[in-house]
Amino acid sequence: MAGSIIIIGAGIAGLSAGCYGRMNGYDTRIFELHDKPGGLCTGWKRKDYNIDGCIHWLVGTNPGSNFNRIWRELGALRGKEIIDHDEFFHFEGTGGKTFVMYTDVDRLERHMKELAPEDADVIEEFTGAIRALSRVDMPLPKPREVSSPLDGLKMLPKMLPIMRPMMKYRKTSMESFAQRFTDPFLHEVFTNVFNLPDFPLLGLLFTLAWLNNRDAGYPVGGSLEFSRAIENRYLNLGGQIDYKSRVERILVERDRALGVRLADGSEHRADVVVSAADGHATIFDMLEGKYVDDKIRKRYDTMPIFEPLVQVAVGVADDFAGAPHSLSFPLPSPIIVAGEERERIDVVNQSFDPTLAPEGKCVLVSTFMSNYPYWEKLYEDREAYEEEKQRIADAVVTAYEGRFPNLRGKVEMVDVATPITYKRYTNNWQGSFEGWLLTTGNMREGMIKGMDMTLPGLQGFYMIGQWVKPGGGLPPAAQSGREVMQIICHRDRRPFTTTEP
Template identity: 40%
Template sequence: MSDKSVVVIIGAGLAGLAAGVYAQMNGYRSHIFEHHSRPGGVAAAWRRGDYLIDGGIHFLMGHRPGQPLYDLYKELGAMDGGRFLDMPDYGRYFDEVSGRSITITADLDQLAANLRAISPADGRLIDELIAGVRAMQGAGTFDMSMGEPPELASRWGSVRLLWRMRRVLRYFTGRYARPVSDYAQRFQDPWLRRLVANLFLPEVPYWFVLMLLALLAERQMGLLEEGCPGFVHPIERRYRELGGQVTYNATVEEILVEDGRAAGVRLADGTQHRAEAVISAADGHTTIFKMLGGRYADEPTRARYRDWQLIKPTFMVSYGVARAFDREPHVSMFSLARPLKVGAHVVDMLVLRVFNYSAHFAPAGKTVIQASFDTDWDYWHALHADRPAYEAEKARLAAEVLERLEAHYPGLSTQVEVTDVATPYTTWRYTLNCRGAYMGWLPTSKQLMTSLPRTLPGLADFYMAGQWVVPGGGVPISLLSGRDAVRILCKRDGKPFVAR
């Protein structure tokens, strides 16, 4: 095999691993260089004593046989790992002020009845919500949000996609394309308004929430029995079995450019690795403005990184608890009666994940629970300069969150055996994601529906993959973007793309 077949891939997150697998399948010799000591990127998990702390994938779309995404996971080897468990519900919403709660069930008839019981006066809007969810079922709405990269798009491909989506196209325009927080204001009941606005992120379009609830109703949202390792490691294993190489603790500092083409990379230790093509599945800002020095950023690219909104980073505290949570939902959203104060930011919503659906996270009779909330990057970045103050703030918030949870689970404080805290700075330290933005761009309607190029003007043999080139983030998007980078590479080389 000639040197023209060598491809360097930056990053062993999901997009980088997928690019590596498909590169090997298509006859290229690829080498992945990863900043961290393990694969997965933001799909991360780590051990604290007997407990597995999973800070990554919350759920997986399209995990059942017969779905295109299932075929994608199988191609990559992900189905060789742990089992995937159907999500019985989306989670529970609990308002501490009123004491009201509701479980977002996959049974749409039951969900409609539960919502009407809360607010009979909002019956028309509840019927409209359920009708939208039913319309999204089986409509392939994920195809619409993904689309083809500009480098592979064709007029007829766009026409075929629109034809497949004709039944639900109206849901991608007008009031359905507005932020769900805006749409929620139409409900009369203030509690219901807050519930609807926080079913996902308040900034996502209303159609995005309809799509999620449709996937839930179709039993196409699953939990990972073994957590992120059971999904990530089989993909890495598949990559190695295909002959791929991966080097960890290898931070790329520069993408080498010769005669207007990407020619390899230089690592932080000074070593250079030559290649005929480079695929960056790393942070977009770092790639464009640091590794390439901003030399190939045209005005639309500069405007995007200057003006587009990033997803807010999170503060996450996990507790290993000597207690079983057998009857608890896997996710609860608590609207706090007493908000937390973090710098200048007021936190009034706390999300709690309960890892009670598998024995892989804790010993028998014990459980990992994990609370998280949106926070501010600048606060944590500045605070980290004063390490004692940074550690003290982590400890304060871990204690305050535990105090809030104690009200729902009496005796919890005495049962905690392990406490683990991750801040936005933690996310940046291990992934180098700009401002700790774990999913890249904020999935607003405009940003979700914008098709971004996977190449840069004036730079040949260079391609990008990951959440920074496909707004919306998540597992399928990351994997598909890695596949698309290799599809574009195959198109460049005039050979058919294969996936086996």
Template identity: 40%
Template structure:
């Protein structure tokens, strides 16, 4: 129902956090193309840049960069193609249910932590309840075997040895290495690009105990590492913890390391409240956001970025341009591929982005007190999600009313599956009727599977929703429908992805296309680092403040 979409409340040009969480209220229905939405927006006359920084994209990276620049007295304006802020950090309403499209667990929910410091400075989680789950994941095999994956490493070792005593040596080594990497955090004092030799040496010494572990795992594919384990069920379980089979084995170590600190959890209200809180912080700092302002090109004169051109014909001048938009679109469309070198071409020609996904969300008028927060369920028959992809497992996240996503006495369940970008985007373009039929089929099959595990679920479903790669592309423009940027494979880990482009001045990039592995913390930190670089460029000493 397109009429149910509310226009955003504005405060100093940005969005106030009192708006209803319905960013994608028509997310999986036939929405107007972005071009049509923009056509009724008249071009606005623009004053001279006067030192202003223009930020392309109002996701977490763009909001973070804008907040930190405003804290340091540098005026910014964010140009956001959508109606509301947040980018991929979003949620949408279906009746009384909020279906979260991003947050699963967040790093930095408690001090002391570099990430917690960033969230505090951005006002992202202040006053909100955080749920820290003792169990990362519960796995139920087709043969009736179950495995709990505790966040506590000692409990995890005991649970793993219970099912795989023959792999005790490998389990002990994995736990030991994860514990050694648990303190790993990014430096906040300065971006690496701005550090002196002494500062780099000091930072290196801080990471020295972790370096042998990182080098031992980062170039090893997860499948190669898991082949060392004798127990088949444990091998499968460890692969399920990591997810994608192309990832580096270092991902497994880091996931266990991060979760064992009891500093990760789900924040009540989910992605919507999280993004809106940062947007509100940006507004209170004096920043402005222009919505429905899709940037089509970046203006360059004498190898200097001087502003951006919007789809409605508006030219917005800038002293500095920061793109927090899709990396491929920025480099090869907005800048016509003019500012690349071998390193950048290697990234986009040989490195893998996170795969496109389908998300199925269910609003259920029933509670499931015995359901784990995250359950991985082995399937007796593979689930077909496109013309080629078959899944033998289904991972479901369960949220009760305490999460802020549904009313008392109800439940939200969400499921995500890697799928073919080409299949879904092609089908929507060439055969919309079959596209809708395939979406309906996937939802119905998933409900039937869940109803066997949770008897009575099917008859209590009040709302269902499915977002395909075509949905994500329509609302975020992410290259190949990727939801998190670069996949942390052996090929890309260890590569320093620059925040700038060769031969182009007064221009920066931030977000998950400049940090392998993606995620909200990486996006926010990247925005902070770029703000530090711009402050240095302007002769300012960077400072961050709390609300």
């Protein structure tokens, strides 16, 4: 046996680290506070409906892509049908026009030119950048800690084709790009795509390139089934998971992590501790803030995060066939969430996944980014908290019935998850659903560059998951679990090996 590793958290990062640890002969044990795997990548049941809590698009679903290798090694997509949507979303403008973000770049270009021929130059520039990024299948890089300058040189030719759009747009935000359209409708669309004004345009360009390559699909069965597939792979590799096991402290002696203490007081030891749990809780609670430097403190004090969500899921006795799978429409009167007026609503029509609802029925889901302190305060008064959830649920159903009058009388189930729900179930800092938010501001300031998996002055310890991979998401989480085992194998002078089930 190569040595023992304790992993905190059975989200995608923790499960991935467990799988790669077992593939390399380590004795691995995961402690997870919840009673099931997946962390944020989860789902739950209400009445006859399965509510999906995560996957909209999953990068790496194309069997020919480089990233797909990680999903194959983790057994994540085995036997699963993948749906590649032809449309990313439909956007209905305030003036009555409809824009469709087609996933095929040629079709998208034609559609945009029909809507705004006067903006042909900007449109061609936009679709040209998508095409450039589509031509490159991002190689799986070795982690910085184990790569040599030669590895960097070898990567260079593979990266060259995307260097131009990367350099050109690295400082361009969604908002500043939207301003380049003279057509007011395209301006409205691009201002509202993610509703994050300083989000880098590159984030949208990469997403559209992956969608264009049919490499960002949806695995039928949903998020919890996806997580269970990786849990299954881990268990088949001989790994151990303890559920309902909250880690309270990381045990340290002479600046070396030796194990963990659980909430029940039991202590468990290993050669290495890997935290795949929330970054803030790991650094400031489990390690009592003893291993931080100014850079880490500044990051946690000032860097923006993806704000937590209010998710409203509505089960309807209608198959909703023919309606767009993702639609954004303006509201006749605003919905107020956490004291803020929302003038439009996005609806995901999950009828494309028959496993989520009984035949002839489907789940419609809307999410609103929201403010954690508001919900934290409200939760102190449980009655007021429940009333607020009910008020939002009613407002969403009214909005749906206004836009789709045939839904009246067909609503069978409404479920509301709040930032408190996400915090309670995953312990993520301020209930964040994806960790650090990418903005052109923090890219400019170099805040997101080189986030380390280690903490200053602490040996035998690593951090993985969305809090060390800015921008978050499932692929970076899984990749960080693989990378940490590459680093540990390198440190132990063992070759890093992988297998596929």
